[in-house]
Amino acid sequence: DAGVIQSPRHEVTEMGQEVTLRCKPISGHNSLFWYRQTMMRGLELLIYFNNNVPIDDSGMPEDRFSAKMPNASFSTLKIQPSEPRDSAVYFCASSAKQETQYFGPGTRLLVL
Amino acid sequence: GNSVTQMEGPVTLSEEAFLTINCTYTATGYPSLFWYVQYPGEGLQLLLKATKADDKGSNKGFEATYRKETTSFHLEKGSVQVSDSAVYFCALRRGYNTDKLIFGTGTRLQVFP
Numbered sequence: 209d210a211g212v213i214q215s216p217r218h219e220v221t222e223m224g225q226e227v228t229l230r231c232k233p234i235s236g237h238n239s240l241f242w243y244r245q246t247m248m249r250g251l252e253l254l255i256y257f258n259n260n261v262p263i264d265d266s267g268m269p270e271d272r273f274s275a276k277m278p279n280a281s282f283s284t285l286k287i288q289p290s291e292p293r294d295s296a297v298y299f300c301a302s303s304a305k306q307e308t309q310y311f312g313p314g315t316r317l318l319v320l
Numbered sequence: 321g322n323s324v325t326q327m328e329g330p331v332t333l334s335e336e337a338f339l340t341i342n343c344t345y346t347a348t349g350y351p352s353l354f355w356y357v358q359y360p361g362e363g364l365q366l367l368l369k370a371t372k373a374d375d376k377g378s379n380k381g382f383e384a385t386y387r388k389e390t391t392s393f394h395l396e397k398g399s400v401q402v403s404d405s406a407v408y409f410c411a412l413r414r415g416y417n418t419d420k421l422i423f424g425t426g427t428r429l430q431v432f433p
Contacts, residue, residue: 212363239419250425251364251409264420299363303419311363 212312214300220318226288229315232281233302241309242275242285243299251299257283290319322347324410326424333400333431341395341427343384343410351412353377353386353393354421358407367395367408400431 213232221227233240241256255265257277268275272291277283287294295318303309327342345351352371356364368377373388382397393410410424 241420251423253420253423256420258419301363306413306419308366308369309364309419309421311365313363 212300212302212310214298214312214315216315217313218316218318220320221290222320223291224289225319226286227290227294227317227319229285229298229300229317231283231285231300231312233283233300234310235281237302237304237310238280239303239305239309240277240283241301241303242283243301243311244296245299245314246296254285290317292319295319322351322412322414322422324412324422324424326408326410326427329407329426329428331427331429333429335402335431335433336399337431339395339397339400339404339429341408341410341429343393343395343424345391345393345410345412347391347412347414349415351414353384354411354413355382355384355393355395356409356411356423358409358426360406364409400429402431402433405429405431 215230239258242254245251254267255275260277275285297314297316299311299314301309301311323346325344354369355367357367358364368379370377370386373386376385384393384395407426407428409426411421413421
């Protein structure tokens with residue numbers, strides 16, 4: 209298996225622009241997680257889905273952030289409009305029920 | 321609430337030294353406990369886990385024992401290598417009705433030759 213696939217790997221954008229991060233989970237996994245990692249705040253869970261349904265979005269910072277999972281093999285995290293404080297590494301992870309979470313390589317986002 | 325507390329880093333060691341990274345937790349019920357490792361520029365990957373009290377997880381020379389009486393899951397390795405330099409995260413998953421992990425803040429390990 210190719211593992212969790214994230215794209216793009218790096219993104220540089222200007223403040224106010226829309227950013228869309230993409231994730232393809234491991235085939236057969238039914239839970240998907242979006243995390244954000246920064247030096248200041250460490251690793252934060254933003255949202256997680258189970259069977260394509262959002263279960264816990266309490267970590268989503270504000271209305272500028274939205275996440276979707278239209279099917280079992282694809283999810284997006286969108287930031288609109290982006291701000292410099294959104295600069296971070298965003299990880300997607302997936303797991304089968306009650307099993308190990310597998311992380312993707314991350315998307316490094318820089319908002320200027 | 322549920323939480324994980326790790327020792328602050330960085331932990332700096334010479335090659336072949338003994339490693340301990342402390343982790344304690346607060347949780348209701350009977351959580352599962354995990355150690356994840358993050359190498360530079362990569363995502364986290366599972367190092368080891370334990371699902372019930374007194375279980376010992378082990379992998380790549382690392383070990384951790386689930387101690388319910390002290391609510392701890394300390395990570396140990398008898399002889400570290402330069403290639404072990406990474407950030408180590410302790411995490412818990414509470415109960416059987418969730419897949420959500422609660423992570424500690426991470427501890428950076430630096431091993432010098």
